[in-house]
Amino acid sequence: MTATDVQATGVPRTRPATPSRPKRRREGAAWVFLSPWVLGATVLTLLPMAVSLYLSFTDYDLFNPPHWVGLRNYTQMFTEDPRYWRSVVATLTYVVIAVPLQLALALVVALVLKSVRRAKGFYRSAFYAPSLLGASMSIALVWRAIFNDGGTVDHLLGTGGWVTRPGWALLAVALLTVWQFGAPMVIFLAGLQQIPGELYEAAEVDGASRWRQFLSITVPMLSPVIFFNLVLQTIQSFQVFTPAFAVSAGKGGPADSTLFYTLYLYDRGFVASHMGYASAMAWVLLLVIGAVTAVLFRTSRSWVFYASDTDGGAR
Amino acid sequence: MPGNRTRVSCSVAVVLALCSALSGCGGTDDGGSGGKVVLRYTWWGNPDRAARTEKAIALFEKRHPGIRVQTSFSGYDAYKQKLATQAAGGDAPDVMQLDYRMIDQYASGGVLLDLGTQKAALGTGEIDAGLLATGRVNGKQYAIPQGRGTETMVYDVKEWKSSGVALPREGWTWSQWADAMRQLAKRTGKPGGTDPGQSEDAFEVWLRGRGKSLYTKDRKLGFTADDLTRWWTFTDKLRREGAVSPAEQTTQLDGSVENTPLGRGKAVSDVNWDAPASGFLALVPDGVALAPMPSGEDGTPGQYFKPSMFMGVSAHTSHPKEAAELIDFMINDPGAGTILGAARGIPVNESLRDKLAPALKDFDRTISDYQSSLEGDLKAPPQAPPSGDNALQTTFQRDYDQVSYERMSPREAAKNYITEAKAELRS
Numbered sequence: 001m002t003a004t005d006v007q008a009t010g011v012p013r014t015r016p017a018t019p020s021r022p023k024r025r026r027e028g029a030a031w032v033f034l035s036p037w038v039l040g041a042t043v044l045t046l047l048p049m050a051v052s053l054y055l056s057f058t059d060y061d062l063f064n065p066p067h068w069v070g071l072r073n074y075t076q077m078f079t080e081d082p083r084y085w086r087s088v089v090a091t092l093t094y095v096v097i098a099v100p101l102q103l104a105l106a107l108v109v110a111l112v113l114k115s116v117r118r119a120k121g122f123y124r125s126a127f128y129a130p131s132l133l134g135a136s137m138s139i140a141l142v143w144r145a146i147f148n149d150g151g152t153v154d155h156l157l158g159t160g161g162w163v164t165r166p167g168w169a170l171l172a173v174a175l176l177t178v179w180q181f182g183a184p185m186v187i188f189l190a191g192l193q194q195i196p197g198e199l200y201e202a203a204e205v206d207g208a209s210r211w212r213q214f215l216s217i218t219v220p221m222l223s224p225v226i227f228f229n230l231v232l233q234t235i236q237s238f239q240v241f242t243p244a245f246a247v248s249a250g251k252g253g254p255a256d257s258t259l260f261y262t263l264y265l266y267d268r269g270f271v272a273s274h275m276g277y278a279s280a281m282a283w284v285l286l287l288v289i290g291a292v293t294a295v296l297f298r299t300s301r302s303w304v305f306y307a308s309d310t311d312g313g314a315r
Numbered sequence: 316m317p318g319n320r321t322r323v324s325c326s327v328a329v330v331l332a333l334c335s336a337l338s339g340c341g342g343t344d345d346g347g348s349g350g351k352v353v354l355r356y357t358w359w360g361n362p363d364r365a366a367r368t369e370k371a372i373a374l375f376e377k378r379h380p381g382i383r384v385q386t387s388f389s390g391y392d393a394y395k396q397k398l399a400t401q402a403a404g405g406d407a408p409d410v411m412q413l414d415y416r417m418i419d420q421y422a423s424g425g426v427l428l429d430l431g432t433q434k435a436a437l438g439t440g441e442i443d444a445g446l447l448a449t450g451r452v453n454g455k456q457y458a459i460p461q462g463r464g465t466e467t468m469v470y471d472v473k474e475w476k477s478s479g480v481a482l483p484r485e486g487w488t489w490s491q492w493a494d495a496m497r498q499l500a501k502r503t504g505k506p507g508g509t510d511p512g513q514s515e516d517a518f519e520v521w522l523r524g525r526g527k528s529l530y531t532k533d534r535k536l537g538f539t540a541d542d543l544t545r546w547w548t549f550t551d552k553l554r555r556e557g558a559v560s561p562a563e564q565t566t567q568l569d570g571s572v573e574n575t576p577l578g579r580g581k582a583v584s585d586v587n588w589d590a591p592a593s594g595f596l597a598l599v600p601d602g603v604a605l606a607p608m609p610s611g612e613d614g615t616p617g618q619y620f621k622p623s624m625f626m627g628v629s630a631h632t633s634h635p636k637e638a639a640e641l642i643d644f645m646i647n648d649p650g651a652g653t654i655l656g657a658a659r660g661i662p663v664n665e666s667l668r669d670k671l672a673p674a675l676k677d678f679d680r681t682i683s684d685y686q687s688s689l690e691g692d693l694k695a696p697p698q699a700p701p702s703g704d705n706a707l708q709t710t711f712q713r714d715y716d717q718v719s720y721e722r723m724s725p726r727e728a729a730k731n732y733i734t735e736a737k738a739e740l741r742s
Binding site for chain 1: 709
């Protein structure tokens with residue numbers, strides 16, 4: 001910061017003539033310490049993003065140098081590619097099924113676990129475990145085996161293989177995600193423990209039923225946490241890849257029923273070698289996720305209740 | 316002041332240390348090889364091929380004490396995707412197994428080394444000139460064919476025989492094949508074979524039987540939506556009748572014999588390439604036999620001898636000579652020939668083929684006899700498919716999924732395919 005800058009902000013110069021030298025040095029040290037992160041963020045995130053934005057306007061096929069094609073990838077995506085729209089529909093269907101189910105299950109289990117007194121730690125870890133395991137490919141493969149033609153579910157329920165039927169495959173993948181409700185559950189649990197017990201005691205005295213208490217105390221008090229989980233899970237669900245990739249052997253089948261957006265993006269980029277098209281798809285996804293998140297934030301004003309709103313910021 | 320300087324230089328030192336620690340993790344792999352040249356060699360295949368390859372590589376390392384070969388393999392679909400990613404990143408393995416469909420794309424993309432520069436280490440004199448030419452792009456030899464293969468209808472011998480249905484014979488037609496599938500389904504209670512509608516390879520055989528081809532000489536589609544509609548209507552009808560495998564089975568096909576209906580014990584036959592058919596021996600307890608593919612209704616044969624797979628060298632390899640030596644060994648060495656047998660198709664080295672043929676054992680013998688029975692009857696192979704075809708193979712299967720799950724009519728799906736294929740081939 002130079003002397004003129006300081007003057008420009010209207011701050012009177014009260015310091016000696018060389019005020020910035022030690023400060024500048026300390027800043028330098030900070031930058032040096034930050035450099036691994038700055039380097040990582042630049043080289044591994046910002047630069048690739050810039051490159052991918054550039055590639056989205058080219059017909060890069062991985063082997064030959066990219067050619068500028070302007071908006072062709074984008075127009076092709078929206079007007080000439082039925083498979084693109086199938087992937088959009090599959091992804092939206094998945095988000096609409098998986099997110100509410102997962103959050104509802106996480107909340108129910110959190111409510112139950114909150115009142116568990118004995119072997120607390122055991123139950124909590126037991127319910128959290130699937131989320132830790134779930135990140136791995138192997139669980140998705142086991143899932144595929146269970147829901148496959150001739151698999152466990154077929155034997156038990158006689159419903160045939162779910163992952164080999166277009167109408168059921170998406171549900172099988174959604175169930176895999178729902179089952180991994182551990183992370184939102186832990187956050188719900190923490191949120192539940194923040195609700196003051198007096199509120200329930202007062203409600204009890206007034207003769208409110210359990211259900212009434214849940215609707216009038218738990219839900220509003222927990223709404224910031226519900227909102228947080230909703231935003232996080234929605235963003236994650238839009239980007240679902242691993243379970244669908246493993247369950248459908250990378251094909252998004254049967255009959256494109258689990259052709260999620262990211263799966264199709266991968267297919268265009270790495271199977272069909274249309275990296276430009278894949279990059280364009282990635283940028284559209286980024287914009288859509290941004291828009292959906294913005295909409296969620298907008299609606300949150302009408303249903304998310306922050307204690308500080310009524311306390312006048314007393315806390 | 317001195318204090319400040321120390322602090323800055325200290326932090327610089329910390330950062331440098333971190334950087335070197337990080338780069339240390341990605342160190343070269345020369346460390347454990349004792350100064351030997353290390354070659355990476357990747358291929359696709361089944362466990363049977365893996366066992367034979369490892370044995371052959373051990374012999375190669377014995378003959379070339381200065382070279383160590385790191386091998387890795389996977390199924391075809393996974394291999395195709397991994398190799399594309401590696402190649403794009405400039406990190407293709409030193410020696411790689413390639414498919415007919417990959418050569419054009421990889422050669423024109425600068426991934427492959429011109430093997431004409433390695434003539435001293437790699438002899439090709441014993442390979443049929445026509446076959447050798449299939450590895451050439453724009454006059455340069457980018458890949459060496461490693462074996463000769465052809466398509467076959469492989470079937471469960473015991474099941475077919477005990478059903479009483481007449482055995483397949485050379486020169487049978489697609490309608491005779493369809494009748495056999497129907498009868499087998501009726502008498503054995505399971506579909507006669509895999510639904511061939513999903514396979515671009517099977518479609519090609521059918522198409523050639525009608526005097527057409529997948530691609531024209533100038534790299535355009537050699538068939539129309541009408542042709543494809545006719546093929547898919549034919550297979551879809553058989554599927555509806557239960558004569559060939561249902562959609563739930565067909566959709567699980569991924570190039571491995573384990574996931575075919577025949578491999579799962581859910582059908583009597585399968586349409587496949589002859590070399591990988593050896594994998595069925597471990598899955599079908601009573602053994603399998605090979606039958607020729609059906610011909611066109613006027614007797615025109617559709618199948619052809621195809622280079623089953625190729626070996627190529629990365630353009631970025633630091634050891635071109637050693638890589639060429641490895642290919643030379645795999646193709647021309649009698650010891651390697653004995654070990655590898657027909658695991659990658661019948662050997663391309665002709666004197667080796669003549670020498671080995673009588674000594675071939677078990678299923679290798681079956682493949683060899685099957686190919687001999689076809690020699691002289693088949694038409695010349697088409698030229699190597701254009702670049703876009705690599706992705707179209709998957710597209711073909713996916714589009715047929717829409718038919719077999721009854722989400723689209725054969726005509727709609729065929730129109731879709733033609734549109735997508737034209738888009739792919741333009742690039």
